[in-house]
Amino acid sequence: MRKADRLFQLTNIIRARQPITAKELAQELELSVRTIYRYIDDLSATGIPIYGVAGVGYKLHDKFELPPLNLTDKEVDALLLGVRMVCSWTSDKLSESAQTLENKIEAALPNRLVNEHERVAYAPDLLGRTRDRENWEVIHGAVKHSNTVLIEYDSLSGNLTTRVIYPLGLFYWGGKWTVGSWCTLRESYRDFRLDRIVNIRVNHEKYQKGEVISLGSYFESVKKSETN
Numbered sequence: 001m002r003k004a005d006r007l008f009q010l011t012n013i014i015r016a017r018q019p020i021t022a023k024e025l026a027q028e029l030e031l032s033v034r035t036i037y038r039y040i041d042d043l044s045a046t047g048i049p050i051y052g053v054a055g056v057g058y059k060l061h062d063k064f065e066l067p068p069l070n071l072t073d074k075e076v077d078a079l080l081l082g083v084r085m086v087c088s089w090t091s092d093k094l095s096e097s098a099q100t101l102e103n104k105i106e107a108a109l110p111n112r113l114v115n116e117h118e119r120v121a122y123a124p125d126l127l128g129r130t131r132d133r134e135n136w137e138v139i140h141g142a143v144k145h146s147n148t149v150l151i152e153y154d155s156l157s158g159n160l161t162t163r164v165i166y167p168l169g170l171f172y173w174g175g176k177w178t179v180g181s182w183c184t185l186r187e188s189y190r191d192f193r194l195d196r197i198v199n200i201r202v203n204h205e206k207y208q209k210g211e212v213i214s215l216g217s218y219f220e221s222v223k224k225s226e227t228n
Contacts, residue, residue: 006031007043018059021056022057022058040058079105084123087099091140093137095133132195135200138202139170142167143168143179148207149165150202151165151198152200153197154196163183164185168180178191180215189218
């Protein structure tokens, strides 16, 4: 990584986590404490208002703002492709937000980059997933607010069941979205495909995350099932 990029990264970390010690910065950036001291001196020499508080750490002046990001060509490619994938593969509301974000990104780019970054990679929504999009929006909100959800689910075997689930996260598998959940019917973790949820209703009741029911515990359950 170039020194200029290191200095920018260092400034951003201080702004986000201030106050922060030289030792913590060194661990974060995998550098020596001596190098951090040298970089702090370099930033101060360029006019960045960094000051140290003995026994506490480094801070930035409250009114300091970083200049606009200078993205590399590859970073622009990654950012725009990610935005387009969100447009195609999530909900209508999030797609609208992603589209306005793409417009803002392109408006902020120099004309040279706009011309160079014409679309070469696409993320088409080939299936016209109306139900998926609606279910995605509902589940996304329930995950964020820890709401329980009542679903009617059509399994691959053709059985229609009604379940109350605690949705923990949305997962994309290259064509299908699933929601990782705690299923109260089975009293265990289950994955449900969004395109097979026939009806869905968010309850006002919230579930409590803890050691038994949590995203971390869900991941552990997935690992165990893969090894068995």
